[in-house]
Amino acid sequence: MRHVDVAVAGLGLSGAAVAWAATRRGHTVAAFEAYAPGHRRGSSHGHARIYRRAYLDPFYVELTGRAGRLWERLEIEAGERLLDRVGGVDHGPGREPERMAALLREHGVAAELLDPADAAARWPGIRFTGPVVHDPEGGVIDPEATIAAMTRLAATEGAAVAHETPVRDLEPDEDGVRFRAGADTWHARTLVVAAGAWTGPLLGGLVPLPPLTVTQQQVFFFAPREPGPWPTIVHGSSEEALEMYALPEGPWVKLGEHLRGTVTTADTRDFTVDPEARERALAYAREWLPGVDPVPRSETTCLYTWAPGEDFVLDRQGPIVVCSPCSGHGAKFAPLIGELVTDLLEGAPPIDRFALRPPRS
Template sequence: MPDAFSGSSDFVVVGAGLAGAATAWQLASRGHQVTLLERSAPAAHDGSSHGSARIFRYAYPDPFYTRAVLETRALWDGLAAASGTSLITPFGAVDYGPERNPRLLASVLAEEGIEHELLSAAEARTRWPQIAFDTEVLWHPGAGVIDAEGAVNAMVGLAVGHGARLLTGWELQGVERTDSGYRLRSVTGETLDAGNVVVSAGGWLPGLLGQLSLPAGFLAGLPEITVRQEQAFHFKYRDDDGGAGVGAAASGAAGWPTFIHKAADIQAYGLPGGRDAGFAGQKVAEYNGGKLIPSAFDQTGAVDPANRRRVVDYVRRYLPGLDPEPYAETTCLFTNTPNEDFLIDRVENLTVLSPCSGHGAKFAPLIGQWAADLATGTGSVPGRFRPASSIPATTWNGYQ
């Protein structure tokens, strides 16, 4: 029986999440022949790029990432203009907690000239009585919320507008080397030939790495990639003070900033939930609080009751402006590297791309630019994102 689909492309990008869509957009806009493969649909709900609520922020303890946010903001603005879509809603951000070190974050923002304030806990409670701050607080108003699904659709639309081909329902089984490049095969037997391949498979990547025909030495040089099935919960804004004295400040998303809080016993984050849960409340989650799974192939979509209890207890203690019973909940995937750096590495004509670690969404357009530069050989990627390439190829023979 002949393959259901066969063809060829100069560049094939596997995965139409934020990173893959951004890479396809960048490649297609430069005039390359591009095919974008997606196992289900762009911004799929069982991946890491679905929904309308991801935090956009500048505050990092590492100045490298803060400078990268400044660079990517210009790309976000260009994407919004090109697509005619509003993709980042301003809400500002607060960072606090004994393990968050707001003073260090403030020093990084000051060095980069980013507007911010360092407030005492009492000052912050006066401004946001719906939050029970336990340390001094960094506030930077330039932060906001990214519409992740809207961004994916905008980038895919622009890529297709530049001539890219989008194939949905195309689940990759493996990649084989050929005399002219690569042959990709789907789980249903479809094939596609490519001169260059970019694999941006998110939580599916650990389960695919052994099927990509990567040199053993390069594969051994990659960092350990782990996947967590995270949980996120939506809590309604109180429409009165609920006895907590929070008043109108807690009513509606307009009164709420995004936040990252590193307490002694939990690291939590929250943001206005947007259309994901009817614009009625704040999305709150424990960072890396979900269970480890081998890869996205093993996700269940079931919320962990123990994690729900931890987050509900957190809301009761620290967020008096919210009804502490979640009215909606979901799971999503975090794909992590040990040091939370991204992975954008290349060997021969195959690029492995995994933004990783729960903070890649805000960098999507820049990650796509980096990946396209690397895949075409027209630019460089920060060395910290190329761990396997830091190992001299001459030492790979021991892995063959």
């Protein structure tokens, strides 16, 4: 049997961040991924996710600031740019631009509140009909490059890293958790489950989880009509509607919906793009993104794991830590997630909103 302080199940953005943070703090770490690097089965593939300070919840505005400083540290240690701060725009009544701009300024963000004509002059590829918030700290994260960088840094600090090695057969005991990974039996003082949509099946009732709903989402890639920089975009078209989002990825503009897609599981999803979602994306591009050719050049699917209230689940029960930055907005927090989970490993209490059993209001 092989022994470590910390084992990590899952090497997406969150698992790689935990491996990096825990090794940096002196823990012996073994990290396992069930599939090959860059696989397309989960939630961390591709080369573009939104980083933004622009939340309407001050709790997350504060956390994004902490995460931003850790992105800068990660880039220094990795020696490469992983977050391209192209800026972000939020518009539409559902984003409450006036309140959002005021909240960002309260947190030290040099946010601008623009009228639609000024915003359209700055970003002619986007249609605006009301006030627009510009978040200059916003940008685009490269998740695959980030995972590779954090995994490399963890391995340099001594972590054992194994791909195509699923974790299974968990057996908690008085000293930690015994489990199988590949052909080996391991024992860890603490096991961090950062398995995304596989979290519930892997834990198999060992930890009482909140309801976690897995959905298949789809995104579409459009060609800009003219070369030039694009910001990230979050558009809430009404107070009731969930948002559309867009961001640059390579030569394309990537467009998707932040809503609950088709309910599925990690192992039974069909990878088929919903034709109704495709039609909605085409209609949105025609109406709101005049700077793109409104015919998708490509499309793909990914998984969201939704938690109640769209918060995260970061908590410990006995020797098991549940690490699930859920609901489609966790990528921007990746290096901070590593720190928060390592705090849990070292005995810190969970953040109330991320606890397995949140305190009653």
